[in-house]
Every structure is written in C-alpha cells, then in structure tokens.
Amino acid sequence: MGGFHFLYEGEVPNTSTQEAQPVKFTSNYDTASITVPEGLNFVYSAEVTMPSVVHIRSTYSGSGYTSRNPLDEMFRDYFGDRFQDREQPQRRGRSTGSGVIISEDGYIVTNNHVIDNADEIEILLNDNRSYPAKIVGTDPTTDLALLKVEEKSLPFLKFADSDAVRIGEWVLAVGNPFEFRSTVTAGIVSQKARNINILRGSDLSIEAFIQTDAAVNPGNSGGALVDLKGHLVGINTAIATHTGSYEGYSFAVPASLVKKVMDDLLEFGVVQRALLGVSIVNVNAQLAEDRDLGILEGIFVARVNDGSAADDAGIKEGDVIIEVGGVGVKSVSELQEQIARKRPGDKVLVKYMRDGDTKTVSTTLKNTLGNTQFVEARNSMVIEGATFEDVTDGEKEELEIEGGAKLMEVGTGKWRDAGVNEGFIVTNIDKKSISNVQDLRNALLNKNGGTLIEGVYLDGEEAFYGIGW
Numbered sequence: 001m002g003g004f005h006f007l008y009e010g011e012v013p014n015t016s017t018q019e020a021q022p023v024k025f026t027s028n029y030d031t032a033s034i035t036v037p038e039g040l041n042f043v044y045s046a047e048v049t050m051p052s053v054v055h056i057r058s059t060y061s062g063s064g065y066t067s068r069n070p071l072d073e074m075f076r077d078y079f080g081d082r083f084q085d086r087e088q089p090q091r092r093g094r095s096t097g098s099g100v101i102i103s104e105d106g107y108i109v110t111n112n113h114v115i116d117n118a119d120e121i122e123i124l125l126n127d128n129r130s131y132p133a134k135i136v137g138t139d140p141t142t143d144l145a146l147l148k149v150e151e152k153s154l155p156f157l158k159f160a161d162s163d164a165v166r167i168g169e170w171v172l173a174v175g176n177p178f179e180f181r182s183t184v185t186a187g188i189v190s191q192k193a194r195n196i197n198i199l200r201g202s203d204l205s206i207e208a209f210i211q212t213d214a215a216v217n218p219g220n221s222g223g224a225l226v227d228l229k230g231h232l233v234g235i236n237t238a239i240a241t242h243t244g245s246y247e248g249y250s251f252a253v254p255a256s257l258v259k260k261v262m263d264d265l266l267e268f269g270v271v272q273r274a275l276l277g278v279s280i281v282n283v284n285a286q287l288a289e290d291r292d293l294g295i296l297e298g299i300f301v302a303r304v305n306d307g308s309a310a311d312d313a314g315i316k317e318g319d320v321i322i323e324v325g326g327v328g329v330k331s332v333s334e335l336q337e338q339i340a341r342k343r344p345g346d347k348v349l350v351k352y353m354r355d356g357d358t359k360t361v362s363t364t365l366k367n368t369l370g371n372t373q374f375v376e377a378r379n380s381m382v383i384e385g386a387t388f389e390d391v392t393d394g395e396k397e398e399l400e401i402e403g404g405a406k407l408m409e410v411g412t413g414k415w416r417d418a419g420v421n422e423g424f425i426v427t428n429i430d431k432k433s434i435s436n437v438q439d440l441r442n443a444l445l446n447k448n449g450g451t452l453i454e455g456v457y458l459d460g461e462e463a464f465y466g467i468g469w
Helices: 043-052 082-087 255-268 285-290 309-313 332-340 393-399 437-444
Strands: 053-059 094-101 107-110 120-124 130-132 134-139 144-148 170-175 183-194 209-212 224-226 232-239 250-254 278-282 299-304 320-324 347-354 357-364 380-383 386-390 405-409 424-429 450-457 462-468
Touching: 043 053, 043 170, 043 183, 043 224, 094 170, 094 232, 107 255, 134 255, 144 255, 170 209, 170 232, 183 250, 183 332, 209 232, 232 255, 250 255, 255 332, 278 332, 299 309, 309 357, 320 332, 380 437, 386 437, 405 437, 424 437
Parallel strands: none
Antiparallel strands: 053 094, 053 120, 094 107, 107 144, 120 130, 134 144, 170 183, 170 224, 183 209, 209 250, 224 232, 232 250, 278 299, 299 320, 320 347, 347 357, 380 386, 386 405, 405 424, 424 450, 450 462
C-alpha cells in the first residue's frame, strides 16, 4: 500500500455522458510559463524576509525564581518548552523562539517572554552562524524585548507603516515553528487593534494586535509578520487556541508600536510611557442610549484623574473621544495604541463629543509619576515571588549605602513567610555585599539551607532575616 490514498476508494460513479479522457503526467513541467497574478506572489517577500529572521535559544539555570509573565497561564507550551519547565523550576532547560534583525549592526527585536529571565541567549542566523546576545531592554507591557549581537553588515528588515495596513491584505509570517527553521506561512489581515486580554500583568499593558490567519505555532513567537514588499508589519506574539497549537488566528504587535518601543529601549533602556490620564470604555448601543450620547462609536470617558493631561486640557467624565493626534479611534485599544507611541511631554490634539458638540483640545501627555520628565531605567526582577528593583542614587546617598536591591512587592513565597516587608533593601547575603538586583539573583542561585539576609528599610531601620532556601 502506498502512503497516499484517494478520498473516494470505491467505484467512481459515472457523472458524465462524455467518454472519460486519459490523464497524463509529466516530469518536465514548464514552470517558467506560470504567471502569478500581481498581489499573490509571495516569493519576493519570503526571499527578503528569511535572512533577517533568527532562531533564539534561551537557557535557564533552575534557580527557583519565577517570571511574572501572564502568558504562562494562557498559552502553555505555545512559545516552546519553557512553560512546562517552569512548573518544576529545578528542571529548567531551554526555550526557543524567533526574532527579527532590525539594523545591520546587530539589533534584534523579539517577544519579552522568549528571553524573560534567561541566563544565556543564543542567536542562530538563517545561514547557520551563531552568536551570543545581550539584552538591551525589555517591556513586558507590550511583550517586546531588544537584543544585541556583536556583528556588522547583517541583513535587516525595514519597518512598514502598520497604520496603512488594510484588513484583507496579504501578509506572511516568518519564524521557526516547532524548531523548523525559516518557515513561511501566508494569510490575510483579519482585524486590527484587537485586544485579547493576555497581557494582564500591568494596568499599563497595551494590546492592539494585528489579527491574521497566517499559520503561527510554537517557536514563531517573536518572528516577523511582513507585507508583500518584505517590510515588517508586526511581531508575531500570540495565538487563540484551546490546544496550544494554531487553530486559525494569530496576533502580532503592530510595527509602529514596535518601532517606538525599540527606539525607547535603545535610547533610554526603558520605555517612556505617556498617559492621557483617563479611565475609558468602548461606546456601544446600550451605553449610548443610557447616557444619551448621540453617537454609537468612540471611547467613553468614565473618569478623569486629577492633575492628569486630560484634566489639564478640560476633558471631563462623560465625554466621548473620537480622534487622537489626527487619527480616528473607535475602541479603547486603538486609543491606547496611539497614546503609547508618544512620550511624556508630547502635545497631542484630542477630539471629543460633549452634549452633541465636537471639541478639540491640545493635551500635554505625562508619565506615570504625573510629570513630563523622562523616566530612568531601573532593573527589576521577581525572585521567589517578590519583586525587586535596583536602589536609586538618591536612596544610596540618603541611607549611606553602596547599593542594594529594594523589595517593591512582597507577593507570596519565602520573603513573605519570613516577614520581610516592602521597602526593605537587601545589602548583604551571607555577609556578601549586594550592589543591585542582578547581584541578589546571582547570590541566591542554587542556594540550599539557611541564608542570612541583611539590609535596611527606607526609614533607616536596619534589619536582618534568616530564610531557609
């Protein structure tokens, strides 16, 4: 028996009054005579894209620290074997994903969850060259990360204007599903600015995904979504699935947002998040009727934060925002995406409806601290359920310490059980000086038994704890 079968194996019914014609097969098929209609030829885009999409291998030590990545719960095993490893921290090994080269001198964009808390990152190019990579910066709120390899003259992709991408347009997804290197799949843009509620780790998370039906599977995460010109439309990030594998729809962070995040990480080491300062919901028919809005689309302002950019500009509760920066917005995700591309201090025109009248105001966006200053990069890490950050220069000076790792959020685990409170700065582990979060993590790697932890609280009170590791 052969490996292939016709679907119909019985006697073929006679459905024609004409005599059946013999079928001929040939091995010298003239491919040069084939003409692919314009707009359906994926060859050029694939050839341009594949050399710029890399395979990423991340390795983990098994130290016992855990990630705050909410994708763990939603898409287990979609992004490689790493999620299974996290269920038993001492057995961690390797996870895989994809990345996109965005500059000839070795900058690479990928998803944050592909490299989150990795000890080593290896980049494999399409031509089988291999390089170690360092993390330039990460942004969990968009699930993006910027990596760097030391090499020159690398092939890279140009950014497309993702705003100009239209629903129904052909796109290609390029990545390394199931570790099948340099795999290309095709589909169309199914929707834009889609919120699927997976980045739930922060109130500042931005979800305005490009939805497509191009096949995306484990290992594609961090790979490229490109148009037929071979320009980067988005970074493939998630799928809608009940099984962990592709079931029809995938989601990519739009290129315009990717570019802004990468620019911030390169220049500042941290994303400069601008805020309008409002609580908002989508307008629907029921809300429009209940509030007599006189409009069925837009973003309803449920609350305005005191002293925010919106408050300063005179926006009030009950207003319906319909345009931001000259771009029409019909949903919360669309508005969030437009604002997320800005930096604190940027001026943005906001058009809104109030009592049937259309108004336009200029707003000056603010940061998370309520001012227009740029935010400094601060290293952050979750260790045994507790979130730590590097101490600031001001804290060092005020407390007269050389450095340390400050406990920002206790969470659950050993730190809470030992009675350690938020604001505690770890300065020594077993009499070894701790300068920053990375030192703290390294000091606790593979610890076993009682551990002496010394430090100081923000009010100057010194304290020490004995924790069984």
